[in-house]
Amino acid sequence: MSRTDEVVDGIRRMILDGTLRPGDRLPVEKDLADALQVSRGSLREGVRALSILGVLHTRQGDGTYVTSLDAARLLSPMALVLDLQDDGALPAFHSVRRVLETEAAGLAATRMTDDALAEARAVLDQVSEVLDGTEVDHDRFIEVDIAFHRVIAAHSGNPVLEALIESFAGRTVRARLWRVLHAEGIEARTHGEHEAIWRALAARDPEAARIRMAAHLLGVEDWLPKPENLDD
Template sequence: MAAETEDFPTGSLSRSDHVIDHVKRMIASGELRAGDRLPIEKELAAQLGVSRGSLREAVRSLATLGVLETRQGDGTYVTQLDASSLLRHLEFWAGLQEANQSVDLLAVRRVLETESAGLAAVRLTEDEFEELEKILAEIDAGLITGELEPESFIDADAAFHHRIAVASGNAALSALIDSLMTRTLRGRLWRAITERDSLGEAHADHRAILAALRTRDAERARIRMAAHLLGVEVFAADHPVKDDVPPAHQSPGGHETTSTSSASDSNQ
């Protein structure tokens, strides 16, 4: 076919980009929906006027982006197009940032989480309030006994912030928040909180946030969350970490431990 040998005009989309753009338009228009199977390769290539090689290249790119998935022997399907999967590349990018750029990520996180707290204040269910209380109660117990290690605190903190983000009811907002708090950045925060020796202060902030959420006052919840995260941001700016901490935490005794939180639970 002519399209297999002729180049696209200068300045236009490449053949594979043409396919990507077409598939995107098919999804946006509703012609293709989450879970749908794409036309067979030969038919789709002919429909778009591209070679099967260009089509495969485009499919691989869309699969990498989390838009398509190829099932061996069964064809290519549109994924569920959930925000978490599609924003995975943002998480990868955030994890590549150098330590001195962590403050920038924390500033963006502050903006996003401030809004998520405001939305969550009017949407949290009683069951979700109980979950948040349980998380903080475990920190209370650790602080009383003196057995709370920094990595355990950060895991609990991750769950606390993640659940508030989910309770915002905005899946895109929640996914953005999770994507910006990478394992690398969590490692840097582990170092900062250890050197600062401020578990009690940060926990008091959490208690203030939960109390504000319980009032159902969106603006009060935003203020409490913003104040908490601004404190983290300012400390990170004043105490830059030169060396990254490995993703696995190092306990005070030097033994490596792994996080018990899910990959999406992330914050301090």
């Protein structure tokens, strides 16, 4: 184990045993380095690694603190993993997204408030403006697509599921998906599928919501290029 790994492991253990809690300020550099029996250089490297992972946050001139350690923050680096994959990996990641969002839709069907349903409805109503133009504004369509799926995930009642969906279906991933989708009329078809999902949610029917979401995302999956066809 490298010295940097020892720092990461040491601070992790301090959090797990309650020595450090969310929001706590880390001891001064010299004291923490002595406690972990590492050099200050190794300590800085370990702190930097934990900051990238969302475990620590350094405030200029004020010290380093343990973050809230919420799921959204800790899972956010996963989005970087997806960003670094080539297009050939999209189908595999998208299939995981399908599993996550299908379950989120089923959970949301029994948990969405009237206000949440109205919010999702308002998002879908924006699509008419996008599709009515002589040329589809793809960037705007992507934003609406993200907003609709985000409302559903947010009302699944499971913050971990919501955070995973955000990582697997953030803006960069969505933009890459739409870049490789070339089917004519794909936007109108997607809008129709979103409408079907919304109706299932409004009917408070979890099974229908799961089926509609799964069908929608399977449809997207069908249009993704297979790895063996990427060089054609």
